[in-house]
Amino acid sequence: EKNPGLFSLAADQTFKSYWEEKSQHRSALSQVYFSGEEPRMNIAYPLGDEHCLYTTVSLKALWNKITQTRIASTGYAFLVDEQGRVIAHRDTQLALQKSPATDLPIVTMALKAVTVGSSEYTHPRLHKKIVGAFAPVKGLNWGVIIQQDKEEAYVSVYQMRKQAFMLILISVVAAACLALFIARNLTRPIVKLTEAARHVAQKDFTTRVSVKTHDELQDLAETFNEMTAELQHYDKMQVDKIVEEKTKTEAVIFSIADGILMTDREGRLQLANSQAKQILGLPATGWENYSLWHFVKAPQLREAFEEIIKHPEQNIVKEVDLSDIQMALYYQLSTQEVVTPEKKEKIGLVTVVANITLEKELDRMKDDFLHSITHDLRNPMTSIRGFLKFLLDGVGGPVTDQQKKMLETMDRASHRLLGLINDILDIAKLEAGRMVLNLTDVDLRHTAQRIIEISEGTAMKKSITLSIDCPENLPAIQADNELLERVFTNLISNALKFTPENGRVTVRIREQGDHIETAVIDNGEGIPPEYVQKIFDKFQQVAGQRKGGTGLGLTICRHIIESHLGRIWAESKLGEGST
Template sequence: MLKTLKGKFLIVYLLLVFILAVVGATSIANIYSLGKSIQGLMTDNYKSINAAGYMLDALEGQNSAALTYINTNKNKGISDFNKNSGYFYQWYNVEASNITEKNEKQFVEDINNSYTAYLTLFSKLQETAINSDNSKVIDFYNNEMYPEYSNLKKLLRDLSILNEKAMFSGKEKVINASEKSMNIVIILSVLSIIGGLTAAWLSLIKFLSPLYALRDNMKALKEGELNKQTKIVSQDEIGELSKEFNDMTKRLMQFEQSTLGKVLAEKNKSLAIVKSISDPIIVMDADYKIVLINDAFEQLFKLEEKNVLNKYFLEVVRNGELYDYIKNIYNSEEDKIEQKIFYFNYNSKDYYYNVLVTRLRETDNKRYGLVVLFQNVTGLKEIEKLKSDFIATVSHEFKTPLTSIMMGASLIGDEAAGGLSNKQQEIVETINEESEKLLNLVNNLLHLSKLESSKSIFNTEVCTIEAIVENSLKSFVSEAKERNISLQYNPIGSSIKVEVDFDKTVWVLNNLISNALKFTEDGDQILIRSFVKQNRVCVSVKDTGKGIPEEYVEKIFDKFVQVRGTEDRGTGLGLSIAKEIVEAQGGEIWCESKLHEGSIFTFTLPLEEEF
């Protein structure tokens, strides 16, 4: 045990604890004895003195009541006398139960006898007042009642003096006991201090000497003297530490000679790579303080790296939306790399950057910083805008001749230009059907182009979700009835309101119900539900149709995606447009489906904000 540093310190600590225990036990014993003496001094005798004083006050009150009875008001005198009598007996009982001194019991009995006689004399005083004139009453008071009153006062004062003397006597005992206890505690404390300091000093000299030597060698190591070695003087933990220190200096010397140049070169190489990247990059620590920025970041935000290092992100880039996005991604528990496109204006030009946030982790998965890459997608945005403009222009120009073709085919079908054979009639009907599909495609392309070009085309208004659902259902009631399909709606209640574009939201629901009718067999059921979840209104359309294969569930909302093997295939734009409308209004849309069991399409909308 003595071979380890822990054992050596433990012995010293046990010695000190033993000394403290002896001093503490002695102190506690003396304090307890002293406390008991003080308690007797401060409670028993003081209680008797206090009771004697209150009885004297009550007696004087009764004497005043007797004089009031004789000279002024008999009723008031009797009332005050009886009141003070009760007060007197209250404190008499306290004194009678607190007899602690020699002869105190005799005093209590004498007081009781004298007070009983005093009460009897007051009764006789009242009888004299009834049967005689006032002069005889006064004589009776002076000759009979007052002497008894004076005797009773003397007894009460003597009782008080008896307890005061006992109290002073007890005080001397307490003082002597306290001085004795204090001397004992002082002597033991001085001995404990001397012994403890001696043991501590000797132990420190023995234990710290090798540590001081080790400290001096570490300072030398810090200054670059890698060949320092520490003398091993014991086999305890300090000896082991010294041995490990010697091994460390050897390894550092070897490392210095072999890899220092490579490490510095790699560091400079990494910095050069980051600085040369054309897209803006910023590196921050866990407190969002800037560690590194490259030249592209300096140009984008008009900064200099030397002026922003170790500053908080918001001090340098005053963009609350960007900061909130970066902070939310950093604090998220999800491992996937998030990205979002932000708009910036630089030198009077519009730029779009796809912001990617990557968390930096140590080997124990603890986060210690983050890297934010601003991927320039301005060119892609411009191409996307050109594509949308082109589609809108072509669709618009295509719509006019298509309308003319449809009108011509309709006139031919109505035999306005002459009779048709059955074969010709079938050809005209085919032309009409295909033209309708083509027109629907053109309209969807125009609608999608408007949605992608601007959010300003939304005419928002406050309305109830029930109004939206009921407006949509009107268009499908007759078709559902013809096919014997149960079209049910479970409402949430008329008080739930949303602030959306009413017509476009109805269009989304129309598209979902239309698809459900398209793939639901006759005689089956379609269920529309609305409910509130996580401060959002949810609307779902559930059918019992064929269902969607698993590989299409995630991409069913992409443009022009159509499920293979479906007989009645549309343009592949309806769900994509629905997604654009829902997300533009701050909501989400998704699909849950199992093949041959049916599908559930659900979209959410934010509740109306109340102020």
């Protein structure tokens, strides 16, 4: 330099900073400043305790490197100092003014980072998606940042993705076409076999399949053709036999005097003989697969068939009264579920509709005759018992012991016969609805206990334990006490009669919601299943178990209970007892 001389640095901020901290022997760095448009930086480096090396460094080359860095059209680099101010930027004015850039999230991250990093963010002023990377400048706490529009930065990725998608799409389409071509060649013979099998299922045994693949499929097609040929031959042989069997079956069904009809489980008609057509009013043809309700108009028949269709698993027997003023007409409907013999598949219901008008009329005539005869016998039998009483009491004169024994036998027999007559007359009244109920508040526990006390003598003869199982707080019911006593007497007498010695008979009474359930339980020999429902019919007794009685006691019990709007039934297991 011309005319060299000394000049003072006492006012220089870098020198001041160095001199204040010289005891620590640390270098001092100035802030970046510009001389014109040239970025410079002052450095004071210690040389011993009293001297230092003061240097001014030009950063022009570094600045040019940063500002000339370009990435595509929108990407560039810039440099910020430790306070986040721009000190190198492609826009020189921002660097000259040291504009703050801390509003950019990536700048804040760069100043805090200790290693390189990257980030995506939205530019606060440009409102664009930006992708950037940063690297901290160690020792100076500066940060170098490179940023670029996200859309431009990922344009190659988007293009590669699009190209990959197109390649995949083309590959999928090509593979699908190839698979379709191969599948068609493979499935065409199978489709032919399937179509032929469908024809065979429709009993068309003339179908043949032609497959020329020279592999296992061709062997299968040839075997299929052999099978259809055999089926065709067998079908021709069986047609005549099937027709013959069908003719026989139809002859049997249509010659039966009772009406027979078959329905599916939804009530659609499948078969009906002429008698069933006449009873239900079916047309001669065109009724197949029609609903039963389309033809049945009588309310009684509809109700019966509704119960039958609703409970197909039960073998229901229903009597239907279709009588009118001019003519009595009764039918009995009995059902049986139809099950295929091999697969046990439930396919419908067969209902037999039998005209039982004649049987009903005969029963009515028999009952009328029996009631008339018993009514006419009642008065003479009462007179006979009265005179027997006189003879036994000696009113007609003294009798010998042998004569007295004969009279007592006659008295017992007449008493039994009068009881039978009274039972028949009582049943007639109950069936005709002429039995008047004397309704009062009845304590069932008290009534049952009274009959048990009366029956204890019979129970003691066979050493039978006779007991009652009833809660203390049982509510009273409205009923005819005398008729209920008769029911308890009949039921307990029956139980004692069929219970072996040292057995047990229990009268159990329970409150069940809005009604009271009473049961007479014994551990006797039990009732065969086929008689459980019949024992409440008139004169019905279990075969081989006759131990006296007329067979009317349980019938009277049934009528009495039903007149009180109740229900009576029996439950039994052979060898375990009855309820």
